[in-house]
Structure formats: C-alpha cells, structure tokens
Amino acid sequence: xxxxxxxxxxxxxxxxxxxxxxxxxxxxxxxxxxxxxxxxxxxxxxxxxxxxxxxxxxxxxxxxxxxxxxxxxxxxxxxxxxxxxxxxxxxxxxxxxxxxxxxxxxxxxxxxxxxxxxxxxxxxxxxxxxxxxxxxxxxxxxxxxxxxxxxxxxxxxxxxxxxxxxxxxxxxxxxxxxxxxxxxxxxxxxxxxxxxxxxxxxxxxxxxxxxxxxxxxxxxxxxxxxxxxxxxxxxxxxxxxxxxxxxxxxxxxxxxxxxxxxxxxxxxxxxxxxxxxxxxxxxxxxxxxxxxxxxxxxxxxxxxxxxxxxxxxxxxxxxxxxxxxxxxxxxxxxx
Amino acid sequence: xxxxxxxxxxxxxxxxxxxxxxxxxxxxxxxxxxxxxxxxxxxxxxxxxxxxxxxxxxxxxxxxxxxxxxxxxxxxxxxxxxxxxxxxxxxxxxxxxxxxxxxxxxxxxxxxxxxxxxxxxxxxxxxxxxxxxxxxxxxxxxxxxxxxxxxxxxxxxxxxxxxxxxxxxxxxxxxxxxxxxxxxxxxxxxxxxxxxxxxxxxxxxxxxxxxxxxxxxxxxxxxxxxxxxxxxxxxxxxxxxxxxxxxxxxxxxxxxxxxxxxxxxxxxxxxxxxxxxxxxxxxxxxxxxxxxxxxxxxxxxxxxxxxxxxxxxxxxxxxxxxxxxxxxxxxxxxx
Numbered sequence: 001x002x003x004x005x006x007x008x009x010x011x012x013x014x015x016x017x018x019x020x021x022x023x024x025x026x027x028x029x030x031x032x033x034x035x036x037x038x039x040x041x042x043x044x045x046x047x048x049x050x051x052x053x054x055x056x057x058x059x060x061x062x063x064x065x066x067x068x069x070x071x072x073x074x075x076x077x078x079x080x081x082x083x084x085x086x087x088x089x090x091x092x093x094x095x096x097x098x099x100x101x102x103x104x105x106x107x108x109x110x111x112x113x114x115x116x117x118x119x120x121x122x123x124x125x126x127x128x129x130x131x132x133x134x135x136x137x138x139x140x141x142x143x144x145x146x147x148x149x150x151x152x153x154x155x156x157x158x159x160x161x162x163x164x165x166x167x168x169x170x171x172x173x174x175x176x177x178x179x180x181x182x183x184x185x186x187x188x189x190x191x192x193x194x195x196x197x198x199x200x201x202x203x204x205x206x207x208x209x210x211x212x213x214x215x216x217x218x219x220x221x222x223x224x225x226x227x228x229x230x231x232x233x234x235x236x237x238x239x240x241x242x243x244x245x246x247x248x249x250x251x252x253x254x255x256x257x258x259x260x261x262x263x264x265x266x267x268x269x270x271x272x273x274x275x276x277x278x279x280x281x282x283x284x285x286x287x288x289x290x291x292x293x294x295x296x297x298x299x300x301x302x303x304x305x306x307x308x309x310x311x312x313x314x315x316x317x318x319x320x321x322x323x324x325x326x327x328x329x330x331x332x333x334x335x
Numbered sequence: 336x337x338x339x340x341x342x343x344x345x346x347x348x349x350x351x352x353x354x355x356x357x358x359x360x361x362x363x364x365x366x367x368x369x370x371x372x373x374x375x376x377x378x379x380x381x382x383x384x385x386x387x388x389x390x391x392x393x394x395x396x397x398x399x400x401x402x403x404x405x406x407x408x409x410x411x412x413x414x415x416x417x418x419x420x421x422x423x424x425x426x427x428x429x430x431x432x433x434x435x436x437x438x439x440x441x442x443x444x445x446x447x448x449x450x451x452x453x454x455x456x457x458x459x460x461x462x463x464x465x466x467x468x469x470x471x472x473x474x475x476x477x478x479x480x481x482x483x484x485x486x487x488x489x490x491x492x493x494x495x496x497x498x499x500x501x502x503x504x505x506x507x508x509x510x511x512x513x514x515x516x517x518x519x520x521x522x523x524x525x526x527x528x529x530x531x532x533x534x535x536x537x538x539x540x541x542x543x544x545x546x547x548x549x550x551x552x553x554x555x556x557x558x559x560x561x562x563x564x565x566x567x568x569x570x571x572x573x574x575x576x577x578x579x580x581x582x583x584x585x586x587x588x589x590x591x592x593x594x595x596x597x598x599x600x601x602x603x604x605x606x607x608x609x610x611x612x613x614x615x616x617x618x619x620x621x622x623x624x625x626x627x628x629x630x631x632x633x634x635x636x637x638x639x640x641x642x643x644x645x646x647x648x649x650x651x652x653x654x655x656x657x658x659x660x661x662x663x664x665x666x667x668x669x670x
Contacts, residue, residue: 061602229593243601258564258593266578266609267396274601 004029006100007071007313013054015251016321019314021054022071029102037084037110039077039093039103043306044331045124046317047074047158048222051250061276071099071313074129075333076113076120087112094123099313101333118292121304125158125328126291129277133244134162135287137275139170142218142242146171149212151231154222154247155196156183157320158328162291163220164193165300172218175211177204177227179323186326191301204230215239215268223248225257232261239270251321303327339364341435342406342648348389350586351656354649356389357406364437372419372445374412374428374438379645379666380459381652382409382493383557386585396611406434406648409464410668411448411455422447429458434648436668453627456639460493460663461626464612468579469497470622472610474505477553477577481506484547486566489557489582490531491518492655493663497626498555499528500635507553510546512539512562514658521661526636539565550574550603558583560592567596574605586656638662 004027013021032038053065053072065072075097079087084107087093095110097103113123125131137159144150150167154160155176164174164187176187176196184196195211197204204227208216215236221228224246235241249256265272280287294300305325307316310333319325339362348356367373388400388407400407410432414422419442422428430445432438448458460466472494479485485502489495490511499509499522511522511531519531530546532539539562543551550571556563559581570576584591600607615622629635640660642651645668654660 224598243598245601246598249598256595256598258595258597260591260593262593262597262607263559263578263581263584263591263609265607266580266611269609269611269614272597272600272607274598274604276601276604279604 002029002102003027004100004102005310006098007310009054009065009067009069009071011067012056013051015253017051017054017251017314017317022314024311032081032083032104034083035106037079037087037093037105037107038081039097039105040080041075041077041097041101041103041310041333042092042335043076043121043124044097044099044310044313044333045074045128046313046320046329046331047129048245048247048250048320050317051321061278072096073099074124075099075103076123077103092120094128099310099331101310118295119304121306121328121330122295122302124330125304126162126295126300126302127288130158130328131162131291132280132284132287133275133277134159134166135291136277136280136283137242137244138163138166138218138220140280141273141275142220142240144170144172144218147173148217149173149175149214149236150218150220151175151177151208151212151216152220152222153177153199153227153231154245155187155193156326157222157247159244160220160222161187161191161303161327162300165191165294167218168192168194169294169299175208175216177223183323183326199227205233208234218242220244221246224259225249228259229261232259232264235264235268235270237268237270239268241265241270241272243272243274247321304330306330306332308332337364338362339435339437340645341433342645344389344400344402344404344406346402347391348386350588352386352389352586352649352652357649359646367416367418367439369418370441372414372422372428372440372442373416374432374440375415376410376412376432376436376438376645376668377427377670378411378456378459378641379432379434379648379668380409380463381648381655381664381666382464383580383582383585383655385652386656396613407431408434409459410434410438411458412438427455429463434645434666436645453630454639456641456663456665457637459665460639461497461630461635461637462623465493465663466497466626467615467619467622468610468612469494469501470626471612471615471618472577472579473498473501473553473555475615476608476610477555477575479505479507479553482508483552484508484510484549484571485553485555486510486512486543486547486551487555487557488512488534488562488566489580490522490528491661492557494579495555495557496522496526496638496662497635500526500629502553503527503529504629504634510543510551512558518658518661534562540568543569553577555579556581559594560584563594564596567594567599570599570603570605572603572605574603576600576605576607578607578609582656639665641665641667643667 225248560583
C-alpha cells in the first residue's frame with residue numbers, strides 16, 4: 001500500500017489563508033476495518049464556505065474544523081478497498097472526503113456518482129452542492145417570475161453562473177455582477193445573461209440603474225459588503241433578497257460589514273432570507289434531474305476550473321477570494 | 336377668526352433635531368373654500384418616522400417634507416368649518432394634519448373618530464398607526480405560534496408595548512428590551528411580559544441567553560444597531576425578524592450601522608422582512624376591532640404620554656430618542 005497525504009489545520013487563519021495555517025503531512029495507509037471503505041480522492045471541491053469552517057466561531061451551521069483535523073472538503077473519489085456492503089472497488093463516490101489523497105468512510109453521506117453520465121468534476125459543480133444551492137436558492141427562496149429582473153453577484157462563480165442561467169431558463173431578465181471585463185463578456189456572450197456589471201471597473205449603483213431600470217425583483221447575493229448595499233438601494237417593491245454567502249467578508253480580520261441599507265427591506269416591502277443547501281438534500285434528485293436535463297439540452301453551460309496537484313491547495317484556494325478562478329474551482333488530486 | 340400657528344421645516348436637521356431647524360410661524364386663518372374643511376388640531380402624534388421625513392433622502396417610502404412646508408404629522412382634531420360633504424362642524428377626525436394649530440383638508444385620508452368610544456389620544460396609539468403597525472407587523476409578518484418566544488425592542492414605546500401584549504394574547508412567551516429599570520418593571524408587572532431586559536444596564540447578549548434559552552422565534556425590531564445584532568446571534572431555527580424601525584440610527588450623522596450578524600439569517604434559516612403600515616390600511620378595521628375588543632376586555636393596556644403645548648414640539652419630539660417618553664408620545668394642542 002501507499003502513503004496518504006493530508007492537509008491538516010494547524011491554526012486558525014487570520015485573514016487570508018496561508019500555507020503555514022496547515023500541516024501537510026504523510027500518513028501510512030491501513031486496510032479498512034469492517035464497515036469501512038477506503039477511497040482514493042480524485043477531485044476536491046474548493047468552496048468559499050470552507051473559509052468559515054476554519055474559524056473558531058460557534059455561530060455557524062457546522063462545527064469548525066478542529067486544530068489537527070484534516071481540512072474538511074467535499075470531494076469525489078474511487079473506492080480502492082471496501083469492507084462496507086453496497087460499495088465495491090471501482091465505485092465512484094462523492095462526500096465530505098477532505099483535502100487529502102485517500103479517505104476512509106463508514107458510508108455516511110457518501111453518494112455514488114456515475115462517470116459515464118457526466119465528467120467527475122461536474123458532480124462537484126452543477127450536479128453537486130453548488131448546483132443544489134443555485135437551483136433551490138433561486139427557485140425556492142428567490143421565486144423569480146417570468147419577466148422579472150434577477151441580479152446575481154459572484155456571477156461568474158460556481159453558484160452564480162448557474163443562478164443566472166436558471167433564471168434565464170425561467171424567463172427572467174438576468175444581470176450578473178462579476179470582476180473583470182473577461183468574466184462579464186463570458187456571462188453575456190457565452191451564458192446569455194442580459195447584462196453584466198464589472199464591479200472592478202464600473203460604478204455598480206449607476207450600472208444597476210441602467211440595467212435594472214424597473215428595480216431588482218430578486219437579488220441572489222454571494223458577496224455581501226458594498227455590492228449588497230448597492231443592490232438594496234435598487235430593490236423593486238416586494239423584492240426577495242437571497243443570502244447565499246458573503247465572500248467579500250470571509251477574510252475580514254474585524255467584524256463583518258453589515259448591510260447599512262437594510263432598512264430598504266421596509267421601504268420596498270422586501271424580504272431577506274438565507275439559503276442553506278443542506279436543507280434541500282432530501283430534494284436533491286429534483287434539482288439534479290432538472291440541471292442534467294438542461295445540460296443535455298444545451299440550455300445550461302458549466303465551466304470547471306480544474307487545478308492539478310493536491311500540494312497546491314493553500315494557494316489554489318486563494319483563487320476564490322482574488323476572483324482568479326473561472327467557474328467551479330476544483331483541485332485535481334489524481335487522474 | 337383666529338390665527339394659526341405652525342412649525343415649518345426651516346432646514347434639514349443634522350443629527351439631533353434642534354428648535355432652529357423649524358420656523359414657528361403665525362398665519363392668518365381663512366374660511367375653507369368649496370370642498371374643504373377647517374380642522375382645529377387637538378392632539379399631534381409624535382412618531383420616530385417623522386425624523387426620516389425631515390431628511391432629503393429619496394430612498395424613503397414617502398417624499399421628504401419640503402423646506403418651508405408645515406412639518407408632517409398624524410393628528411386628531413375637530414371640524415370647525417366645513418364646505419365638504421360628509422364632514423360637519425363638531426366632527427372629530429384623524430389624518431395627516433401636521434404640527435400646527437389648525438389644518439385645512441380636502442377629505443383625502445381623513446377618517447372620522449368617535450370620542451365617545453375612546454379617548455382621542457388612543458386614536459393616535461393603539462387604535463391608530465402604532466396599533467396597526469404592531470398588530471399586522473407581529474401577526475402578519477412575524478406570525479408567532481403558541482409557545483414560541485417573541486422578543487421586542489423599544490418595548491415600552493408606542494408600538495413595542497402593543498406588540499408584546501398581542502404576542503402574550505396569542506400564547507407566546509414575550510421578552511421586552513427597554514431602557515431603564517422603571518420601564519422594565521412596567522413591562523413585567525403591568526403589561527405581563529414574561530421578562531424584560533434593561534439594555535442600559537444589562538449585557539443584552541447574556542440576558543437573551545438567559546431569557547430565551549431556546550432561541551428567539553420572532554424578533555420585532557424597533558431600534559436597529561447593536562441590539563439587532565445581539566438578537567440575530569440568538570435566533571432560533573426558522574426565526575422571523577420583523578424590521579419596523581431603527582430608532583437608534585435615525586439621528587446618525589454618518590451611515591446607518593447595518594446588522595453585522597445578518598449572515599445568521601443563513602445559519603438559522605431565518606427571514607428578515609419589513610413591515611410598512613400603509614400596506615395594511617385597507618385591513619385597518621380588522622385590527623381596530625381586535626384591539627378595541629382586547630382593550631375593553633382588559634387584556635390590552637395602553638399608555639399615552641401626553642405633553643401639553645404646541646410650542647414645545649421640538650423639545651418634546653426629542654423624548655422619543657432619549658427614551659424619556661412613557662408609552663405613546665402625544666402633543667396636546669388644544670383641549
């Protein structure tokens with residue numbers, strides 16, 4: 001047998017994550033015990049939520065990763081040894097396998113995935129957690145109606161690009177907010193967004209006025225901070241604000257910047273509500289069937305940014321926060 | 336005929352309202368023209384929302400009071416001359432009569448009130464705008480269920496004291512947040528709140544943990560700022576946050592302090608929604624009948640803080656922001 005390699009959390013990061021926040025260790029592999037399966041990790045999903053899991057906060061929806069523990073991450077892999085009924089060597093699986101080359105599992109929250117139906121990274125994107133987040137966050141929480149204007153931030157990211165396309169499929173006008181001319185061009189020309197706002201080079205408030213002259217009916221927020229405040233000032237009557245994340249705030253050393261314009265909820269009779277993807281796991285099949293159908297029909301495009309090399313984890317993870325990633329960021333651990 | 340006295344907005348207040356922000360002028364009265372009614376103002380309602388109407392902001396639910404215009408306010412009065420069908424001399428009416436001794440009206444948004452059924456100041460409180468705000472904000476937006484924990488801030492104010500009592504009537508546990516031991520004692524001993532937190536002398540976060548050990552199911556927020564942030568950290572799963580106002584922020588010279596802990600909406604699958612009383616005017620009768628019934632049955636207590644003298648307006652208005660008022664603040668203009 002070979003050796004495992006693992007990123008273990010060494011300390012709580014202050015601000016931007018550093019390589020020194022982790023111990024990158026080698027561990028001898030053992031055979032799985034009865035009721036256990038050994039999985040070779042192939043692709044690790046890198047998600048903004050992981051930054052929150054590194055903090056000591058007790059107010060989150062999941063316990064923090066303990067110091068010394070393997071960094072938590074969703075991943076897909078292949079079963080290489082099994083003493084667990086229902087899982088055979090060669091099966092492909094998805095689950096919270098962690099940032100490591102091999103993982104043991106008792107089968108809890110482990111799902112089989114089929115590489116013949118879709119490339120494996122897709123199970124970490126449109127057919128995985130980001131897909132469910134986009135689908136249910138938009139349709140169940142945001143509830144866009146035909147002809148309404150939907151604005152999504154982090155629009156070129158894993159969740160945002162799906163949100164915008166689903167909104168289009170449902171007949172809404174879609175405005176994406178992203179960083180940089182290339183991403184904005186991609187949203188409009190490749191994904192069919194009605195408009196895109198480059199927050200790095202445009203005045204977001206002025207651009208919103210131009211692109212959403214009737215106001216914003218649904219705002220799907222992945223970023224928080226100043227962009228959330230700008231959109232709050234442009235809400236239409238009865239708007240729905242879907243809080244999915246706040247990537248602009250995750251590396252803050254001080255407190256989160258709360259939305260100063262939240263009283264617009266009152267002025268505009270608007271609702272602000274969070275979407276927590278775990279609540280929708282029981283309905284996962286509905287989303288995966290819809291998304292899969294749209295992908296096959298060519299109505300929904302996906303884009304994965306696959307970076308090779310487990311050892312690049314700390315630096316590759318940063319791409320999420322600098323905006324250097326194009327689409328769903330995935331770490332390729334093995335082929 | 337006599338002379339009118341009016342508070343006209345002289346300039347946009349910076350921070351705390353000053354007497355010098357108004358011109359206190361005398362105007363000769365004229366006879367009403369055809370289709371008009373002349374009303375002697377008896378009681379003027381002093382409400383936190385008036386502070387917002389003094390600002391130039393274009394993002395509010397009502398146009399600002401123009402410079403030179405009589406300060407906008409809800410009031411009750413008595414018709415002293417009428418050339419408007421349906422309104423006779425001696426009728427008592429309620430409407431946006433302004434901070435002045437006499438008002439002309441074309442009958443728009445003017446309602447008759449009956450002094451034989453309830454004291455006139457009550458039509459500015461429990462049977463008026465604050466009553467509708469409390470009733471619909473709590474029941475329609477907050478939707479407390481029996482046995483749930485409802486927390487209300489500004490709990491000894493015009494709206495808050497009603498919110499807490501209605502929540503009790505509906506079978507909820509009620510915790511009020513107010514400033515000072517006297518107000519807190521009043522909430523528990525006189526109004527039957529289950530607990531009260533004195534934010535001026537207690538650690539609100541610690542007190543919430545003690546008084547809402549299972550978390551807060553409904554939070555009715557009148558104050559914003561640090562107290563909103565403290566309650567957000569104690570929300571129960573599926574909580575509803577009703578945004579009614581943010582009196583702690585209305586005199587800010589700089590930006591409003593947004594709720595830094597708003598991501599708890601996501602963690603706790605909670606909803607934040609505004610209540611705008613004007614939306615409920617078509618259903619006013621429902622609230623007034625319910626509130627009137629509870630008052631007659633002794634289940635709902637009201638408290639009006641009546642200050643005599645139109646000329647005291649700028650100073651009396653300050654009581655709302657220093658917390659010096661006890662219950663619904665009303666300016667008595669005439670007997």
